[in-house]
Amino acid sequence: MIVKCKNCLPKEGIDIPDFAIAEKSKLMALTVQSPLHSTKYIIDNFKLSHRDAKYIVTHINKIYGQCNRCKFDHLDEEYMSCPECGALNFNWKTDNGGEI
Numbered sequence: 001m002i003v004k005c006k007n008c009l010p011k012e013g014i015d016i017p018d019f020a021i022a023e024k025s026k027l028m029a030l031t032v033q034s035p036l037h038s039t040k041y042i043i044d045n046f047k048l049s050h051r052d053a054k055y056i057v058t059h060i061n062k063i064y065g066q067c068n069r070c071k072f073d074h075l076d077e078e079y080m081s082c083p084e085c086g087a088l089n090f091n092w093k094t095d096n097g098g099e100i
């Protein structure tokens with residue numbers, strides 16, 4: 001699917017893989033630990049370019065529901081632009097973290 005962020009290049013957005021829930025959990029955890037490793041993991045496992053992998057990592061939410069850019073915390077869709085600041089968020093719902 002194509003995702004777009006008004007703050008980031010390329011303007012036309014990028015095409016992202018359909019990540020399985022286990023992959024989302026893994027990528028979220030990796031991204032919190034090390035965005036660099038997460039980027040490399042995406043390049044190696046999903047055969048994406050460095051640019052696309054970095055784009056994905058930049059937009060993965062570290063906390064479900066909370067915008068990465070402005071701390072707005074009522075995001076309720078998976079791939080959505082923040083109503084406050086307009087930034088794209090990969091607001092993945094995974095079973096990481098325990099808290100509901």
Ligand SMILES: [Zn+2]
Pocket residue numbers: 005006007008059087088
């Ligand atoms: Zn962005």
Ligand SMILES: [Zn+2]
Pocket residue numbers: 067068069070071072082083084085086087
């Ligand atoms: Zn925001």
